Amino acid sequence: MEDNMIEVQSTQYIVVDVGIEQYGIDIKYVDNIVRMQKITRVPKAQNYFMGVINLRGEIVPVMSIRRKFGLEDDVFTDKTRIIILKPEQHEAIGIIVDNVKEVVSLESSNIEKIQSGRDEKSRYINAVGKNQDNLISLLNVNGVIDDVN
Amino acid sequence: MDVSQYLEIFIDETKEHLQDLSDQLMILETEPENADVINEIFRAAHSLKGMAGTMGYKRMQHLTHMMENVFSEVRNGNIKVTIHMVDILFQCLDALEAYLDEIVNNADEGTNDNEPIIKLLNGFLEGESENDSTSNKKAEKEENKPQGDNSSGYQVKFSEFEVNAIGEAFRKNMNVFSIRVFVDESCILKAARAFLVFKSLEELGEVIKSDPSVQDIEDEKFDLDFSVVFVTEATKEKVLNAINSVSEIRRVDMDAITELPKVEKHEDKREERHEEKEEIAKAENTSVKENTGKQTAPVKAVSGGKPVVNRSVRVDIEKLDVLMNLVSELIIAKNGLVSASNSDDREKANGFNEQIEYLERVTTNLHESVMKVRMMPIETVTQKFPKMVRDLSKKLDKKMKLTISGEDTELDRTVIDEIGDPLMHLLRNSADHGLESEEIRRERGKDPVGSIILNAYQDGNNVVIEVKDDGNGIDIEGVKNKAIEKGTITEEQAETMSDKEIIDLLFRPSFSTAKVVSDVSGRGVGLDVVKTKIEALGGDIEVKTKLAEGSCFIIRLPLTLAIIQALMVEIGDEKYAISLGSIQTIEDVLKTDIKYVQSKEVINLRGSVIPIIRLDEILDIEKSGEDEEENLTVVIIKKGEKQAGLVVDRLIGQQEIVIKSLGSYINNGNKLISGATILGNGDVALILDANTLV
DSSP states (O other): HHHHHHHHHHHEEOOOOOOTTEEEEEGGGGGEEOOOOOOOOOTTTTTTTEEEEEEEEEEEEEEHHHHHTTTTOOOOTTTEEEOOOOOTTSOOOEEEEEEEEEEEEEGGEEEOOOOOOSSGGGGGGOOOOOOOOEEEEEEEEHHHHHHHH | OOOOHHHHHHHHHHHHHHHHHHHHHHHHHTTTTOHHHHHHHHHHHHHHHHHHHHHOOOOHHHHHHHHHHHHHHHHHTSSSOHHHHHHHHHHHHHHHHHHHHHHHHSSSSOOOOHHHHHHHHHHHHHHSSSSHHHHHHHHHHHHHHHHHHHHHHTOOOOOOOHHHHHHHHHHHOEEEEEEEEEEEETTTTTHHHHHHHHHHHHEEEEEEEESSSSHHTTOOOOSSEEEEEEEEEEHHHHHHHHHHTTTEEEEEEEEEOOOOOOOOOOTTEEEEEEEHHHHHHHHHHHHHHHHTTOOOOOOOOOSSSSSOOOOOOOOOOHHHHHHHHHHHHHHHHHHHHHHHHSSSSHHHHHHHHHHHHHHHHHHHHHHHHHHHHHEETTTHHHHHHHHHHHHHHHTTOOOOOEEEEEEOOEEHHHHHHHHHOOOOOOHHHIIIIOOHHHHHHHHOOSSEEEEEEEEEEETTTTEEEEEESSSSSHHHHHHHHHHHTTSSSOOOHHHOOOOOHHHHHHTTTOOOSSSSSOOOSSSSSSHHHHHHHHHHTTTTEEEEEETTTTTEEEEEHHHSSSEEEEEEEEEEEEEEEEEEEGGGEEEEEEGGGGGEEEEEEEEETTEEEEEEHHHHHHOOOOOOOOOSSSSEEEEEETTTTTTEEEEEEEEEEEEEOOOOOOOOSOOOOGGOOOEEEEEESSSSSEOOOHHHHO
């Protein structure tokens, strides 16, 4: 009983679609969500960088999660969004998602940590969250960014 | 009492005095009899002593006190300046600088007593026996004086010189006040309070006499009160307010002097007069400085750790006024736009254009002015070099002289802060590796005194700093052999390398050709660090050298870091900016004029062969279809004497752009892109770094 009392700790996640999967991004890393806009290509950059955008006068690099995860290239629709992440002690960085669905609160009992797997993709996922019937892959934001550095 | 609030002033002023001291010592070395210089040194030591005492830095105070004693004897002609003495004085200077460094970093002077130096200084004093008695007598006299004065109210005695000064003030219709200041009994650092009173008084006029003497006040040799005679244009109230604004002052008595006082015959009037003159000279100095607002911002401490004092720039008040004016104009321009948008359609277009032109003019001026505030003369860095070269000369036992020119060339503050170390390194390099020993120089028929020249000048959007020596030059064969020996290159590679490429090896990490690792240079952490630092500042470095004749290191730095004039070009459907500073010309080239040299495209432009760079290929830009045009638009860029032609599809025009960083996530290969900028329509355009393309 006592254990349960302490465990009611919940974290808010923004749920997004990338391809057929749903990903959750811890809301504390999210600075902003903007509509798709013109991305300026940067020659010779890493292939998963789409380029840079002008975010209120600041230059912010934009990364394609799909390219990073080895999925097929992004198809931009009017639902495509750029999520601006601002991790502590790092510069802001944008990631492209197909759609922003909702914000959910997940209690820690509904989050299951997963071992870092073998394939490329699972390095960027550190847990799976259960939201009613849906399974949400929780993005390891620092992992994604550290990898860039 | 907390003196930390004066720390910044103290550090600034100490730096100035130390610089002064260093300059004067350099002169003294060549002209040991120069009385002006001796006086100047005495004065600097005296001021330093006072300041250190006020701040409670006892060791520093002690050392400067000894210096002052020595110089007071020199001034009186009891001791002669010798080379040995100058050497020791330079040691004192180093010690003082060490104290200051400690203070900057830890707000404490450290624990080094510098006993050996003090002993040496004492040695000079003991060499002369009679001097002690005179200075003692003087001190005694001055210590006695305050008590005498206490009983008889504040009857101040005047010397002939002071009476003259008062007479002069009367003629100019200035007010002369006799002021007596009582410091609060609970005040701990009386001298600091007195110092502040003097400081605020000197802003309003001149202190022509103080009782006890300024020196005694600074040494805290006074009870709870002191008196000054003060000449000013300000009113009594103003002076009173100024003094009362200093805290822990209990009471101020103030009387106007309206009659010329009688001259008091003084035993050692001559000496007294001298000192007063000095005070006045000092006061004049400060007032002159305030008028011209001379910009002598502190040089950042070189040592590591976080300094306790923030970095600051002293800004000429005039520069700020200009900024203020421009900002008000900006507001007017904005209001103009507002009213233009409210007017009729027909007038609207006209009004808008007019206002936008106005706005453009204001922002350009504003930018220029802000840049000027950030600009500092390179002198702030170079002024410490003469002494450094002198020290090197002693250490290396080579004769050399340093000539500095163009030290008024201005650079951005951030660049100034960073450029000191690389320059120092290059100078050391020249002194250690470059210049030959005296014998070899004689053999080669050169002036036995080696010459190092530091020259700075502005060249377009760049500032160029050259460090040149007439020494041995770089031994290219030596470098080559060393590189092979170290395994940096193979022998086959060495065969095909040009001289320039071999010289570039020197800039690789851990490559030192010095046969003997010396204290001065040659630890192999040299030129590569210099190069990295300069490149981090957006500049580059190249070397010209001739064996047995000397070498020249040329540093090229951008004048400003934030805003540049750029040419906007279009390649495919992407827009790029190229800094105007690196563009030489723009040419229309017939496709048929392109020749091939070693299967690379070149053009022959007015006699010089210039390689052609296809930007679309380098930047991986997909071209839509074949272009049928017969002409190519080629932007000719230059870096030093090297040129290259960049093929672009279309020129958009010249524009002032704000440089923004791409951030650290994206690594763009070969650093082709130096940054990005935001265009008028909100789009992002990348800035091509012409330097990496040439």
